[in-house]
Amino acid sequence: MSSQGQMDLVLDRDVRDWVLVPLTISIFLMMLIRQYVTQVFLSSNPSGGVFNPKEFREKQIMARAGLLKQTCGYLSDSAFKARKAFFIAKDTGAFHKKPEQKSAQDQLMNNPDVMTDMMKKNLGGLVPQLAMGGFVSYFFSGFIMGRIPFPLSPSFRIMLQRGVDLPSLDVTYFTSLSYYILLLFGLNGTFRLIFRENTVDESQMMRQQMAMGGGGMGPMGAPDPAKAFEAERHALEMLDYKWKLDGIEQQAAAVMQQQLGGQPKHQTPRKSPRLKSA
């Protein structure tokens, strides 16, 4: 597979025995350690906070509106309208009030605890990653370790050949640092096989940080509550209401006819049965 007329490299077996194998094993073990450490931390450190009834109530209102959006079909017309009015009626509706809840930015400014908490969380994810990266680049940097078994366009060069600057080298060869990153992300699935839902998902965390913007230092969680209220209000205004019980009488008649025709059977309402877990 010597594409672009380049020669295949001959890689020393020692590279495999002294770099590829130990690197794989050590990264795997380190991820294992991180997994267990995080588990210990998570279990011993439930997040508490001062209970603020007003903020709590606003969160509950949001949740309740979500519930209404989801299952409004089971309410009769008048009942639905009454609820809608509770949320979005002019002046008195719950979503017309100004939320007490401070936006995340304000929270950050006013409450140093939130800040330190967040720092701890971020650092908790970051430190082991940095340590591992440092470890890899200290012991194993500068090796060409292998090649990806499928062709890639040259634009992947920066990603795959980190730490080695050889423009004439075929793109599919990768270096140790890139291999480390590949392992870091690729092993997530494997870890999920082992630990099931307790897995610490690195890529999830990364994505969250990306989404928050601001160089990964943005506050966790909620966007501006005033905007959230506004959005929820619009969503409720636009909500397409259709009574699910419309025409239920015919269905009930059909069901009863069926029961009258055959033997009475005991059937429970339909649920989603469990598949046997693999």
Added chain:
Amino acid sequence: MTLQHLEDIREIIQARGQRASFEDLQTYLRLVRELKVRDSEVVAEYGVLLLRKFKKQLSTEEELLTTEQVATAAIDCKAFDAAFLLVTALRKRFPSSSQRTTRLVEMYFEAKGQLEKARDNYITNTLDVSPDSQYLLKRQVALEKTQDNIQGAIDLLCKYVDLFMMDREAWEELGELYLQAQMFSQAAHCYEELLLHQAHHIPYHVQYADILYTIGGSNGNNFRTARSYYAAAVQLSKGTNVRALYGLCACSAQLSGIKGSVGKDQEELGRKAAELLQKLYAARSPDKLKMVTELLKAQGLTSGASTSKAGTVLLE
């Protein structure tokens, strides 16, 4: 971690009696906690056994949880001596300010009938220390209910629900209280909320329809809506929910008295429900069939002839 598992362990414990092993007792109590089962007598008996014999083997956290659980169970089955010891032990450990011990102390006095003491206890605690504690607010409601002060309980629970809106059980309790106070439209509101939470729960449909039927009205709108919900319950239960069938019959009977609201289909619905009711009664409890038939005849939904036919078909 299922109810079946729990049953198995309970049988093992009961077979061994006083010589039950630490692991079994511990697992049993933990399962009761996690599955939120109410099995107070067994919990009290074997919980006390566990705490007496194996207290040292429990971790601190689990010991406290178990003590609270066993104390609650002891109060529930009026074993006041045991409860007193456990509650005082907990109270010594967490003097005054803890919500959970306050709740326990309050429950203890309430169960003993010393309502004044219970009230004093929670008032000093709730109002001063933790006015928004979910635990204590709920206990307050229960205390009012014990005193037969329905209106007071309703007021408190309304306040509670205004804050903890997603608490389904609270809505259910409030609905029942409103029913007791015969405030039906308010009760209807609560059951609407419950339908939002669990639209697959058949009793909510039936209860809501019952309420609408009770509210009634001369234009028949409520009866029609009630009939829809009864029909929904019938459909969801595949025709096995007898209460919904009765409801359909009653609604049909009511609506037949109101002009312009009876289509052919609707009449059919009531008759089918009546027929199915008779069939179910003939199969399950034939001695009551006669009574049911009389009732349905009074509602104008059946005639004697068709009943005997249904009966014979089933007896064959």
Added chain:
Amino acid sequence: MAPQKPLGSDFYLPTSLRNNADVINFLRTSGSLVAGLSVGILGVTGWIGFLYYAVVHALISGLVILKAGHNPQQYFQSRSSLFLGDVFSQTSLLTFILFWTVSHNFVHLF
């Protein structure tokens, strides 16, 4: 009144749904793992390898449907998410690529 879906058809227990999704996820990931390993050991290179990936996942979908008794609607909210949901997800694709690369390197490259 036009015939509509029976009332109970959209009730799913969230815990069961989650459990089923977990099971599927488990199958997909382990399928990717095994596929990656075997493709690497067999020495497949180039885009053909991804064909194997597609075949394995089609096979998994087929088996799940067989297990669900031709009625996947009973276990999953939507058909398409059952077929495609996890196939192109980051985790299973990355698992495949990683194990393909690693096994290929170990067996053929050196």
